Amino acid sequence: MTLLRDIASGDSCRLLEIGGEAGFRRRLLELGLVPGTHLRVVRRVPVGGLVELEVRRCRVTLRTSEADQVHVEKD
Amino acid sequence: MTVATAAPLVALAGNPNAGKSALFNRLTGGNARVANYPGLTVEREEGRVRLGAAGEVRLLDVPGTYSLAARSEDERIALFAVAGLPPLEAPDAVLVVLDATQLARHLYLALQVIELDAPVVVAVNLVDTLAKEGLEIDRAALERDLGVPVVFVSALTGAGVQDLRATLARVLANPDSARPGPRWVPQDPRLLGWIDEVGSAVPADWHRSNDRRRRALALWALLSLEEGDELTHVPESLRRAALAATDAAKSALRNLDEEIVRGRYAWIDEREGRFVRAKSRTGLSATDRADRFLLHPALGFALFVGLMAVVFQSLFAWADPVIGWIELAFAWLGDSVRTLLPEGLLTDLAVDGVIAGVGGVLVFLPQILLLFFFIGLMEDTGYMARVAFIMDRLMRIVGLHGRAFVPMLSAYACAVPAILGTRTMERQRDRFLTMMSLPLMTCSARLPVYGLLIAAFAAPGEGNPMTQGLLLTGMYLFGTFMALAAAAVLGRTVLKGKRMPLLLQMPPYRRPHLASIWRRMTTRTGIFVKQAGSVILVCSVLIWALLTFPRSPPSDTTAAAIKVAQAEQAERPSPETEARLADLESEAAGEQLRKSYAGRFGQVIEPAIAPLGFDWKIGVGLIGAFAAREVFVSTMAVVYNVEAAADETNVTLRERIRDARWPDGRAVFTPLVCLSLMVFFALACQCMSTLAVVKRETNSWRWPAFLFAYNGALAWVCSFAVFQGGKLLGFD
Numbered sequence: 063m064t065l066l067r068d069i070a071s072g073d074s075c076r077l078l079e080i081g082g083e084a085g086f087r088r089r090l091l092e093l094g095l096v097p098g099t100h101l102r103v104v105r106r107v108p109v110g111g112l113v114e115l116e117v118r119r120c121r122v123t124l125r126t127s128e129a130d131q132v133h134v135e136k137d
Numbered sequence: 138m139t140v141a142t143a144a145p146l147v148a149l150a151g152n153p154n155a156g157k158s159a160l161f162n163r164l165t166g167g168n169a170r171v172a173n174y175p176g177l178t179v180e181r182e183e184g185r186v187r188l189g190a191a192g193e194v195r196l197l198d199v200p201g202t203y204s205l206a207a208r209s210e211d212e213r214i215a216l217f218a219v220a221g222l223p224p225l226e227a228p229d230a231v232l233v234v235l236d237a238t239q240l241a242r243h244l245y246l247a248l249q250v251i252e253l254d255a256p257v258v259v260a261v262n263l264v265d266t267l268a269k270e271g272l273e274i275d276r277a278a279l280e281r282d283l284g285v286p287v288v289f290v291s292a293l294t295g296a297g298v299q300d301l302r303a304t305l306a307r308v309l310a311n312p313d314s315a316r317p318g319p320r321w322v323p324q325d326p327r328l329l330g331w332i333d334e335v336g337s338a339v340p341a342d343w344h345r346s347n348d349r350r351r352r353a354l355a356l357w358a359l360l361s362l363e364e365g366d367e368l369t370h371v372p373e374s375l376r377r378a379a380l381a382a383t384d385a386a387k388s389a390l391r392n393l394d395e396e397i398v399r400g401r402y403a404w405i406d407e408r409e410g411r412f413v414r415a416k417s418r419t420g421l422s423a424t425d426r427a428d429r430f431l432l433h434p435a436l437g438f439a440l441f442v443g444l445m446a447v448v449f450q451s452l453f454a455w456a457d458p459v460i461g462w463i464e465l466a467f468a469w470l471g472d473s474v475r476t477l478l479p480e481g482l483l484t485d486l487a488v489d490g491v492i493a494g495v496g497g498v499l500v501f502l503p504q505i506l507l508l509f510f511f512i513g514l515m516e517d518t519g520y521m522a523r524v525a526f527i528m529d530r531l532m533r534i535v536g537l538h539g540r541a542f543v544p545m546l547s548a549y550a551c552a553v554p555a556i557l558g559t560r561t562m563e564r565q566r567d568r569f570l571t572m573m574s575l576p577l578m579t580c581s582a583r584l585p586v587y588g589l590l591i592a593a594f595a596a597p598g599e600g601n602p603m604t605q606g607l608l609l610t611g612m613y614l615f616g617t618f619m620a621l622a623a624a625a626v627l628g629r630t631v632l633k634g635k636r637m638p639l640l641l642q643m644p645p646y647r648r649p650h651l652a653s654i655w656r657r658m659t660t661r662t663g664i665f666v667k668q669a670g671s672v673i674l675v676c677s678v679l680i681w682a683l684l685t686f687p688r689s690p691p692s693d694t695t696a697a698a699i700k701v702a703q704a705e706q707a708e709r710p711s712p713e714t715e716a717r718l719a720d721l722e723s724e725a726a727g728e729q730l731r732k733s734y735a736g737r738f739g740q741v742i743e744p745a746i747a748p749l750g751f752d753w754k755i756g757v758g759l760i761g762a763f764a765a766r767e768v769f770v771s772t773m774a775v776v777y778n779v780e781a782a783a784d785e786t787n788v789t790l791r792e793r794i795r796d797a798r799w800p801d802g803r804a805v806f807t808p809l810v811c812l813s814l815m816v817f818f819a820l821a822c823q824c825m826s827t828l829a830v831v832k833r834e835t836n837s838w839r840w841p842a843f844l845f846a847y848n849g850a851l852a853w854v855c856s857f858a859v860f861q862g863g864k865l866l867g868f869d
Contacts, residue, residue: 084363084394085208086638091398092204092360093642094242099402104425109434112526114643118241121643123526125533128638 064136066103066113066129074102075134082131090132094118101134145194145309146226147186148219150250151234152243153201154519154644156262159292160234161198162653164302169198171660174225179214179560180664191306197228203242203642205249206360209563213368216357220253220350222370223342230256230308230315232301237263237289238270238645240413244405247283248320252353256308256315257285260301263647265291269423271416278411284317293650318349321404327389328396331382335359338378359383359393367565424519424645431523441527445546448511452550452581456503463503467496485685486678494677497765498670501551502662504581508550509661512543513654519644529639535621536628537574538567539639545571545620548578552827553669554661556834566634572831573632573844574624576822579616582766586818587612589770593794594811608815616819619851631843668833669826676764676825683735683760684775691725699725730775735760749817749856750810752799762823769818809868813860821852 069075077099080087094117095101104114104121111126124132149164151157161169165184174181182198199218200211207213214225221227233250235243240261251257261274280287286304290297308315323329336344336355344351358379361368366376386393421429431437471488478484515521525539532539540561547555555575559568591608628634691699702718730736739756746756754776761772770790777793797805822828828841835841 082638086640088206088360088394088398089208089638089640091394092206092245093640094245094402096399096402097395098399105428105432107432107434107526109530112529112639114432118239120239120242123522123639123641123643125529125639 063133066101066115066124066132066134067126069103069134069136071103071106074100074137076100076137078133078135080132082128086128086131090122093122094120095122095132100137144185144192145229146197147194147305147309148197148199148221148228148231149234150199150215150219150231150246151201151262152203152236152239152246153642154647155201155234155236155243156292156647156650157201157234158198158517158657159650159653160260160262160290160298161196162650162656163290163292163295163298165196167652167656169656169660171663174214174218179210180660181218182660186302186305188302188306188309191310194229194305194309196232203246204360205246205253205357207357207368208361208366209561210369211560212563213370216361217370219250219255220343220354220357221255228255230258230305230312232258232260232305234260234262234292236644237261237267237274238272240274241402241405241409244283245401248401248404249353249357251283251285251317252319252349252356254316254318254347254349254353256312258301258304258308258315259283259285259287260290260297261287262290262292264289265294265296266647273414273416275412275414278408282408282411283320285315292653293648319353321400323397323400325396327391328393331386331393332356332359335375335378335382338372338375340372340375355379356397360397367563422645427646428523428643431520432526437523438527441524448508448546449549451511452504452507453584456507459503460500463496463500467492467499470496482685482688486681489685490678490681491674493681493771494674494764495670497677497768498666498673500767501581501665501669504550505554505662505665506658508547508554509658510654512547513657514649517647517649517654519646522641522643525641526643531621533636535625536636537571537624538562538564538637539641541567541571541624545575545578548575548580548620551580551582551665551669552576552578552824553830554665556827556830557661557664557668559834564634564637566632567637569835569840570624570628570632570634572834572840573627573847574620576824576827576844576848577616577620577623577820579613579819580766580824582824583612583616583818585767586762586769587815589773589791589794590806590811590815590818592791593806594808612815612819615816619820623847623851668830672826672829673765677768680735680761680764680768680772683738684730684733684757684772686734687732689729689732691728695721695725695728726775727777730757748861749853750807750813750860751817752797752805754797755805755814759817759821759823762818763825765826766818766823807868809860809863812863813856816859817852817856819852820848820855822848 063078064075077095077097079097080090080095099117102116104116106113112123113126113129114121114123149157149161161184164186169182169184171180171182173179184196186194186196188194197218200215202212202215205216205219207216216222217225219228219231231250233247235247247257247259261276267274276287276289286308288297288301288304290301323332332352332355335358336351339351339354339358343354358375359382362371362376362379364380383393431440471492474488474492475484478487515524521543524542528542529539532541544555544558547558552575556572559571562568562571587609591605594608690696699718699721702714702721706714706718735757738760739753742756743753757776758769758772762769773794774790777790777797794806799805822845828845831841831844832838
């Protein structure tokens with residue numbers, strides 16, 4: 063199991079599971095981050111600590127600290 | 138209600154960036170009526186749509202949401218409006234707008250709406266951008282699998298809108314044709330058992346004896362209700378049932394959220410290949426190319442700062458002439474009324490109370506319209522999400538929600554629309570924290586006050602010409618800093634709370650639809666006029682009364698002098714006698730004011746404000762400023778016996794203020810006092826409209842009282858520090 067932070071910008075991965083609070087998990091699920099879905103890391107902004115993902119042609123941005131709750135598997 | 142409301146109601150739902158607002162404009166022709174949702178203090182927008190021979194329908198603009206599951210008040214209203222839960226009216230049909238380029242994600246909302254078993258029409262918007270994105274959508278396949286009519290539209294060009302009207306008419310004539318039942322049906326017996334347990338707690342006036350609705354609302358409850366959620370209007374029994382089911386599932390090592398969401402997305406994923414054909418795309422999309430600059434850590438921030446500079450420049454430079462015209466128009470109106478009506482109390486009330494009050498509301502409009510224009514532009518182009526992205530770090534440091542940025546920006550124009558703008562935040566704590574800190578931002582009503590005081594501080598031509606500009610910039614920075622500092626402190630004390638995770642959707646950049654921006658500008662401005670206007674008007678009348686009563690005739694000497702001057706003027710009219718007469722009349726007005734309730738009150742509070750360097754006349758001005766801060770200027774004009782047309786550029790007023798003396802002959806408005814007074818104005822919550830709106834939005838007296846008290850205390854302490862500290866340092 064890999065953390066999202068280990069995926070290089072531009073690379074894809076498969077979502078395994080989301081941890082963290084129920085509310086946070088629900089939101090991500092409803093935005094299409096369902097286990098088994100493929101993600102692509104679009105960009106990272108190290109200064110602000112943000113990471114932008116592409117899921118089902120949509121873009122979602124998370125804070126790096128919260129993205130650590132997202133467990134993935136390299137493609 | 139009138140007979141006209143019997144027209145069928147169509148609810149328009151969609152994701153925040155699906156082009157819902159532009160489609161609303163296309164269908165209604167831009168005419169919308171704003172009213173409150175029954176029993177709620179939230180505005181709803183409704184327009185009329187002609188469907189040709191089939192007559193008219195009412196179209197309701199539902200808050201944009203990517204799921205009906207709710208956390209914020211906006212999202213709860215979206216559910217209540219779409220599902221027609223009491224006290225909201227049940228729609229006869231629901232129109233769901235989807236973004237053609239993000240079909241899979243947007244279909245998730247469509248599935249939820251279809252589950253609710255109201256007739257549904259799906260409009261796939263932005264079909265004009267499909268080719269550019271290298272996508273193709275099979276409308277027939279989509280319609281077959283969804284079981285509801287699907288129409289391709291482009292809200293930007295108007296293509297397909299006629300077809301959409303015809304489809305709506307057809308569905309309203311035959312509602313059952315667009316109620317196919319839930320697309321995804323849970324199969325697992327235990328999951329079904331939990332859903333039905335929750336379903337039995339769904340109130341009868343919610344499910345209306347429709348088992349599909351009952352199950353859909355049970356699914357909603359399972360995905361929305363949780364320990365400590367802040368959703369209102371949800372029966373406690375339903376919340377308990379949902380929590381019990383979630384807990385039971387948890388002890389069986391199952392996660393209902395995931396099973397439900399996964400089920401719906403699995404339905405979509407299985408079919409997406411049939412709906413959407415993606416041709417290979419070459420190179421980066423336009424959005425990616427733009428974001429390489431706009432989200433660049435250094436360049437993106439610089440561009441953002443530049444953009445904000447333009448916004449500011451226009452807020453002040455462009456709005457200023459219009460504000461001038463409005464002021465002139467109202468001054469002219471007041472003068473005309475004075476010449477038309479006989480002299481007396483009633484005329485004074487009409488001119489100084491009512492006309493001045495209405496004018497006092499309208500002068501805010503140019504800036505507020507411009508502000509909403511920029512906000513609408515940022516929303517429609519998709520840049521707003523990037524702003525949240527760029528500002529996240531600063532917002533995180535001070536503990537504000539990422540969505541607090543727009544309200545904070547709006548507060549530079551006026552705190553009232555800014556407070557209304559906090560509704561998009563899901564947690565009460567974040568909303569309240571934003572509301573408690575944003576009144577410290579420098580709103581436009583402070584500007585005339587700063588203008589007067591800075592002019593009194595440094596006469597034009599004296600000293601460094603840069604001083605005035607620097608002082609004004611300094612006051613803006615001071616206000617912004619104090620607002621952020623207040624948020625940081627309050628967020629760690631009074632409004633302590635956990636940090637919310639950030640989840641930003643980054644929509645593709647889109648061409649804005651100006652007609653829909655214009656509609657939102659006017660609607661939001663209308664809400665401001667209703668909210669703040671009534672308070673400002675009532676306060677100006679009240680303040681007028683405080684300054685006017687009790688009536689006291691001019692002292693004998695003044696009265697005698699006026700008589701002499703009048704006689705002289707009648708005999709030999711000359712500029713000198715006219716000026717003398719005007720002076721004497723101002724003096725009489727000044728005498729009246731000193732004996733009025735406001736004048737007496739100013740004298741009573743003088744000991745409290747003397748340590749800040751203020752005399753009782755400034756005290757009267759502070760009282761007057763409660764109607765709206767800029768009223769300080771006109772009140773000072775009366776206090777200092779300045780005749781007519783008082784504004785901050787009035788040279789006489791500036792001179793009078795500079796000449797003002799304490800009884801012992803010291804000057805009142807020393808630079809130090811001006812500074813102390815500006816600091817006071819920067820921090821004190823001297824705005825009844827702000828307090829009234831905070832009361833309405835928090836639904837309690839506690840928060841406006843707290844805001845008033847802490848801002849007042851902060852103002853007093855800081856002004857004290859400036860004045861006494863300045864004196865210690867040897868400034869006068």
